[in-house]
C-alpha cells in the first residue's frame with residue numbers, strides 16, 4: 476500500500492489504519508472529533524526551506540519567497556512563515572490583520588488584490604506593508620493620493636498580464652490577455668500604466684509582478700513568463716530610462732492530488748529559471764532584478780489532510796453508490812467549484828480490498844455537494860467509519876463557509892509526535908456571534 480501513497484507523510488499502520496505525519500488518524504479523530512483538518516507542521520517547514528534555499532542558490536541572495544496566504548491564512552500559519560524567514564503575499568485587511576496578530580513582520584509583506592478600496596490601501600499603509608501591488612489605474616491614483624495625504628512615498632509594483640495560457644483549469648488561469656487581473660503587455664496597457672506610475676510623486680515603482688495561474692504543471696510556464704517580463708523591462712529601460720529592481724513571477728506550481736499526477740521538482744525548476752534569467756538579462760543588456768516567487772498551494776497542500784466520519788451509505792442499484800460524510804462543501808468546496816480531483820482513503824480499513832465504486836458526498840442540502848465522484852472504497856464501508864481526504868492543506872480552510880449553518884472544523888497541527896489546536900472548532904454560539 477505504502478508505495479501508492481501520494482506523499483511521504485502518509486503511511487499504513489499494522490492495524491490497517493492510516494497514519495499521517497507519523498500519527499494514528501483514528502486516534503486523532505477520537506481525540507479531536509470530525510470533520511477535522513490536520514496539518515503536518517514539519518512538511519510545511521520543509522517546503523518553505525526548499526523554496527528559500529533554492530531561491531537563495533539560484534539568485535545569490537537577490538530573491539525572495541512570499542507565501543500566498545490566501546492558500547491557508549490563520550495566525551499559527553503566518554507565525555510559522557515568519558519563523559521560516561518567508562515573506563508574504565496578503566490580499567485583504569483580514570489577511571494583513573491575521574499576519575499582524577501573528578507577529579509577522581509586515582515590512583516583509585506585499586499587499587495584493589484585484590480591487591483595493593481607499594480604506595484597504597490606508598489600512599495597508601498604516602500597518603507598514605513593504606509594498607503594494609497595483610492592479611488598476613484607479614488604484615494607482617488612489618495610492619498616490621493617500622500616500623500624499625500621509626506625506627509618504629509608497630513603494631509599488633505593477634501587476635502585468637503576460638498573455639500566457641498556463642493550461643490549468645479556467646477559473647485559476649489569470650495571466651491570459653482577457654484576464655480581469657493586471658495590465659496586458661500586448662495591449663499596450665502595461666506600458667501606459669508604467670509611464671503614469673513613473674510620473675507620480677508619491678509612489679515609487681520598485682518592480683513588476685505577474686501571476687499566470689495556479690496548479691500549473693507545464694515546466695516552462697515560468698520561463699515563458701520570465702521571457703516576456705524581461706523583454707518588457709528592457710523596453711521600459713530603453714524608452715523611459717527606468718530599470719526595474721524587482722521581478723515577481725507569482726505562484727502556481729502544481730501539486731499532486733492523484734498519484735498519477737507529476738511531482739514537480741521545485742528546487743530544480745527554480746534553478747532553471749535562475750539560469751535563464753541570468754542569461755537573458757545579459758543578452759538584453761539589463762541589470763538582473765531581484766526575483767520573487769509567491770507559492771501558496773505548493774507550500775501547504777500536501778501538509779493537509781481532512782478526516783470525516785461516514786454517515787449514510789446509499790446503494791442505488793446499477794446507478795450509483797453514495798457515501799456521505801459529516802462535512803462537505805462547507806469545508807472543501809473545490810470539487811463543487813472546479814471539479815478538482817482528490818484521493819479519498821478509508822482511514823481505518825487500508826488492508827481491505829477497495830471494491831466499492833462510490834461518490835463521496837457532503838452533508839449539505841445541495842446535490843452539488845460532492846467531495847469526489849467515482850472513488851474506490853471497501854465494500855464494508857459503513858456508518859461510523861473514518862474517511863481521509865488527502866492534500867487538503869491549500870484552499871480548503873481558507874475557502875470554508877457556514878452554509879447550512881455548519882460550523883467550520885478545527886485545524887490541528889501535528890509536529891514531531893505531538894498535536895495541538897491551531898484553530899479551534901467553531902461552536903454553535905460562534906455561528907450566532909454576529910447576529911444582532
Ligand code: LLP
Nearest residue numbers: 543686689690726727728769770771772870
Ligand atoms: N500570487 C498571486 C497573485 C495569486 O493570485 C495566487 C493565487 C498565488 C500567488 C498563489 O498561487 P498558488 O501557488 O497557490 O497556485 N482557489 C483556487 C486557487 C486560486 C488561486 C488564486 N491565486 C483553488 O482552490 O485551486
